[in-house]
Amino acid sequence: MTGLRRFATNRLAVVGAVALAILVLFAVLGPLVHPTEQVATDLGAANLPPGVDGHPLGTDALGYDNLGRLMVAGRVSLLVGVLAGALATVVGTLWGAVAGYVGGVVDAVMMRVVDAGIAIPAIFLLLVLSTIVRPTVGMMIVVLGLVSWLVPARLIRAEALSVRTRDYVVAARAMGATHSRTVLSHVIPNTVGTVVVNATFQVADAILLVAYISFLGMGVQPPTTDWGAMLNDGINYIYQGAWWLILPPGLAIVIVVCALNFVGDGLRDVVDVKGRTA
Amino acid sequence: MRTTHAGRAARLAVGAAAAVALLAGCSASSGADEAAGRTxxxxxxxxxxTPNWIVPLGIAGKLATHNSAIMRTLWEPLVAYDGSEGEVGRVATADLASDITFSDDGRSVTITLDEGRTWSDGEPVTSADVKFWFDLVRANTDVWASYSEGRMPDNVTDVATPDDKTVELTFDKVYNPEWLQASQLNLIVPLPAHAWAKTADDEEPDPALAETEKGAKAIFDYLVTQSEDLGTYETNPLWQTINxxxxxxxxxxxxxxxxxxxxxxxxxxxxxxxxxxxxxxxxxxxxxxxxxxxxxxxxxxxxxxxxxxxxxxxxxxxxxxxxGWSITYMPYNFNHPEMGPVYRQLYVRQALQQLVDQEQISDVIWKGAALPGYGPVPQNPESDFLSDEQKENPYPFDPEAAAALLADHGWTAGSDGVLECTAPGDGDDECGDGIEDGQQLAITILSQSGSAETDNMFAEIKSTFDQAGVAVSIESAPLNTVLSSIAPCTADQPDCDWELPFFGTAGSWYFGGYPSGERVFGTGAASNFGSYSDDEFDTLMLDSTESTDPSVMQAYSKYGAENLPVMWLPNPVYxxxxxxxxxxxxxxxxxxxxxxxxxxxxx
Missing domain, CATH: 3.40.190.10 (Periplasmic binding protein-like II)
Structure with missing residues (x-):
């Protein structure tokens, strides 16, 4: 059975992939279908309910069209999530592969660094940083990536410990391959299944982290926004019944995180040989 | 069967109704029940x-209203002047004075202290405690936050204590008695000289120490140091001596x-x-x-x-x-190394003021819980102190006029859309003295955090300013952080890098009964954070404290509204x-x- 077919047998994974594709299209191409002003405020059109004056999802306290805002916020959430997840995966993979391949004292030191990093909650570091500087999108990508690489590093290190004893790795070393060539050409490619599966979870985690810090009011500066910041703004109106300010960004976060997890499960089915029938 | 079902449904309905009624009853009576017997x-x-000060000798950045309110519960002032009884006026039951009599020539006042008042350690409250306050403040005007040159304590030439219960203050000239009570005498807080006149924990208090400038400075420093140690507030013996x-x-x-x-x-x-x-x-x-x-x-x-x-x-x-009887504003830091020269240009301040849509911000963002404010006199409720010019807003929201004003003075949009000075110089159509070629009109606002209305107000201001080519960067921090970051400074000081701070989510400045602004806008005043200095404005403030004629305050109101010592913003309710x-x-x-x-x- 091919990988694609195996993925397709996991219905939740397919649903997740479709949902993800729809959300990406919504965020990227949506503004072409429903163009709105998302930089200048319009207090004259503030707090409109859905369906009034051409605003399908109403407007927020500053007069921004809520549907349009959901789109531009989605761009930021997805962009930060994907790039931060990718950065965490790259750093974690290299760190774990080197630690597992080299072993000994180097492995011990590198993994104690990982243990120490994991002991400090990422949200704590992010909040401390947010009180010092107001983050930009670029800064959030770098910072989230740099606090999220610890778990993939552990996973890849465990894989590398196993791979380094395989015959093809030993043979490559015997034929004169350098350590860096061995790691890059033999160790990492043979852990790619774990890397890919974990990457989807990293992206989901990064999107949630963005939402956390934005919900706590420490996110990107207006007029830029993300789903977490929209949720934070909308929560002030929860008792006024302004569901359109809370439900859409909340649902978007839930859907994208669930979708990524479903896709991750599907990819695991593809790369996991255990329990596979002929 | 139908009857059985109907009966069961009816019983369920009755039961549910009873439960709802019971809950409603509990809920309705909960307020009264909770109140009864509570202590x-x-x-x-x-x-x-958060509170961060205790000694009733405020220094810059420590005058937040909650700090002052806590102090008032621990130490009574000599003259209480507030609105706790519905109208702003003297509240004789809440102060230490039993009688206040101004001399016929208006140059002195005799204050008699309440009989029988004691400190918590049993020592009597005496006129020496009033003099002790004067000694400390007079020697420390450089750090006492309520100081304004020529005002308390400068305007008191003599403090006499003919007996334990009488204080006679002689002024350097005749002042408006209403202003004196509302804005000067209310600053005096008798302090326990018998317990606080020392410079170290293990010293024996010596009230005579405060009579020398050196001694008074040392005592003041000691008290300030103790007040900065928040962790010891509940155990420090100093703060147990109260009245x-x-x-x-x-x-x-x-x-x-x-x-x-x-x-x-x-x-x-x-x-x-x-x-x-x-x-x-x-x-x-x-x-x-x-x-x-x-x-x-x-x-x-x-x-x-x-x-x-x-x-x-x-x-x-x-x-x-x-x-509140207050005004709300953002001070410009006129001594900022780069932006100070920009803010010193009246036309720049006029243009920026024209970019603030106070009416819309008040109505939409504050839901009417803030009212537009155009000058230095509180506008709600209206008073005789308010000038027509302030009332009518000399700089209404007008982005086109603001853009034209800046363009007329040599500001043109750069490649990033932000205005740049392209005509340096001090001519009528040039940017102004001290502004260099290529200087961008990019401002940084340091706003107090914690309020959605404040966040939205600055999102709106940023949007309007950005459209006019004025780049705005907004930083936010807790109120105490904002207040402690904006002390008056000079351009060569490293911490003079703040530009426009906002600390007015609950109003920026609350007045006593008399809204003269010498403590906020007077040259050299400790709470004049932006170091605004204008001789004519100083003269008007001085006049307003000496005359009972409302037109003097109106002239002050007009000048402040037209010359923009600060950026005026909507004044929220407390x-x-x-x-x-x-x-x-x-x-x-x-x-x-x-x-x-x-x-x-x-x-």
């Missing part, structure tokens, strides 16, 4: 604003304060509530959650709550906006209060002080 009150402090209706029995670094009724209080303003807990919150949201859970007896809600007050009334609260049913005596002082000694539970 404590939980009061919510402003969001993200107010409450004592401080709990203080956490996080800002939670416990006040306990002072059993030794012998004045006329005794407390009814045994324990008052002042609770800190990091945001309005967090505080509102506490209100909804019933953990707060006297708190506040966001202005959006005014749309549907019944949601709080159903929880057993009364919703009452707390309006807060939209929610007060638990049954809590009485909560008259909301327009001077933004709270007076827990007047509170009591019904029944």
């Amino acid at each position: 404590d009150v939980n009061y919510a402090l402003p969001a993200n604003a 107010g209706p409450y004592s401080l029995t709990g203080f956490s670094d996080a800002g939670q304060v416990e006040l306990t009724r002072n059993e030794k209080y012998d004045g006329d303003d005794a407390a009814s509530i045994d324990t008052v807990n002042l609770l800190p919150y990091t945001s309005t949201d967090a505080e509102v959650n506490a209100v909804r859970s019933g953990a707060v007896d006297y708190g506040y809600i966001p202005t959006t709550g005014l749309d549907a007050p019944e949601q709080y009334e159903q929880l057993g609260y009364a919703v009452e906006p707390w309006a 807060q939209v209060s929610v007060i638990k049913d049954g809590l009485e005596g909560t008259t909301q002082d327009p001077l933004a002080s709270f007076h827990p000694q007047r509170w009591s539970w019904a029944g």
Whole structure:
């Protein structure tokens, strides 16, 4: 059975992939279908309910069209999530592969660094940083990536410990391959299944982290926004019944995180040989 | 079968109705039940604003209203002047003076102290305690936050204490007696000389030490150092020597304060509530959650709550906006190394003021819980002090006029859309003195955090400014951080890098009964954060303190509105209060002080 077919047998994974594709299209191409002003405020059109004056999802306290805002916020959430997840995966993979391949004292030191990093909650570091500087999108990508690489590093290190004893790795070393060539050409490619599966979870985690810090009011500066910041703004109106300010960004976060997890499960089915029938 | 089902349904319906009625009954009676027999009150402090000062000798950045209110419960002033009884005026029951008599020539005042008043250690409150305050303040005008040159204590040429209960103050000239009571005598807080006149923990107090400038400076420094040590507030013996209706029995670094009724209080303003807990919150949201859970007896809600007050009334609260006799603004740092020369140009300030849509911000963002303010005199309620020019707004919202004003003075949009000075020089059509070629019109606002209305107000201002080519960067921080970051400075000081701070979510400056602005806008005044200096404005402020003629204050109002010493912003109510049913005596002082000694539970 091919990988694609195996993925397709996991219905939740397919649903997740479709949902993800729809959300990406919504965020990227949506503004072409429903163009709105998302930089200048319009207090004259503030707090409109859905369906009034051409605003399908109403407007927020500053007069921004809520549907349009959901789109531009989605761009930021997805962009930060994907790039931060990718950065965490790259750093974690290299760190774990080197630690597992080299072993000994180097492995011990590198993994104690990982243990120490994991002991400090990422949200704590992010909040401390947010009180010092107001983050930009670029800064959030770098910072989230740099606090999220610890778990993939552990996973890849465990894989590398196993791979380094395989015959093809030993043979490559015997034929004169350098350590860096061995790691890059033999160790990492043979852990790619774990890397890919974990990457989807990293992206989901990064999107949630963005939402956390934005919900706590420490996110990107207006007029830029993300789903977490929209949720934070909308929560002030929860008792006024302004569901359109809370439900859409909340649902978007839930859907994208669930979708990524479903896709991750599907990819695991593809790369996991255990329990596979002929 | 049908009958059986119908009967069961009916019984269920009756049972459900009874349960609902029971719950409703419990709910309806809960306010009264809770009030009966209660001896404590939980009061919510402003969001993200924690008490950080105790000695009643304020230094810059420590004059937040909650700090002052706590001090007032521990140490009574010589003359209490506030709005705790509904109107702003002297509240004789809350001060230490039994009589205040101005001399016929208006050059002196004789103040007689209440008989029988004592400190909590049993020592009598005497005229020496008043003189002790004068000695300390006179030697430390460089750090005392209420100082303004030529005002208290400079304007008192002699402090005589003919006996233990009499103080005679002689002034350097004749002043408006109303201004003296409302803005000068109310600053005096008799201090326990017998306990505080020392410079180290293990010293024996010596009141004579304060009579020398060196000694007074050393005592002041010692008291300030002690007051900076927040962790020792509840144990430091200095803060146990009090004469107010409450004592401080709990203080956490996080800002939670416990006040306990002072059993030794012998004045006329005794407390009814045994324990008052002042609770800190990091945001309005967090505080509102506490209100909804019933953990707060006297708190506040966001202005959006005014749309549907019944949601709080159903929880057993009364919703009452707390309006203040205040103004709200952002000071320009005229000494900022790069932007100072820009802010010193009146046309720049005029253009920026024209970019602030105060009416829309007040109506839409503050939901009417803020009113536009165009000058240095509080506009609500209207008074004889207000000029027509201030009332009518000399710089209404007009982005086109603002853009034209800047263009006429040599500012043109750069490649990034931000205005740049392309005509340096001090000619009529040039940028102005000190502004270099290529200087961008990019400003940084340091705003207090914790309020959605404030965040939205600055999002709106940023949007309008950006469209006009004025780049705006907004930073936010807790109120205490903002206030401690903006001391008056000179361009060569490393911490003079702040530009436009906002500390007015609950109003920036609260006046006494007389709204003269020498402490805020006077040259060299400690609370003149931006170092604004204008001889004509100084003269008008001086005149306003000496004359009872309202036209003098109107001239001051007009000049401040037209010359923009600060950026005027909508003036919010102090807060939209929610007060638990049954809590009485909560008259909301327009001077933004709270007076827990007047509170009591019904029944």
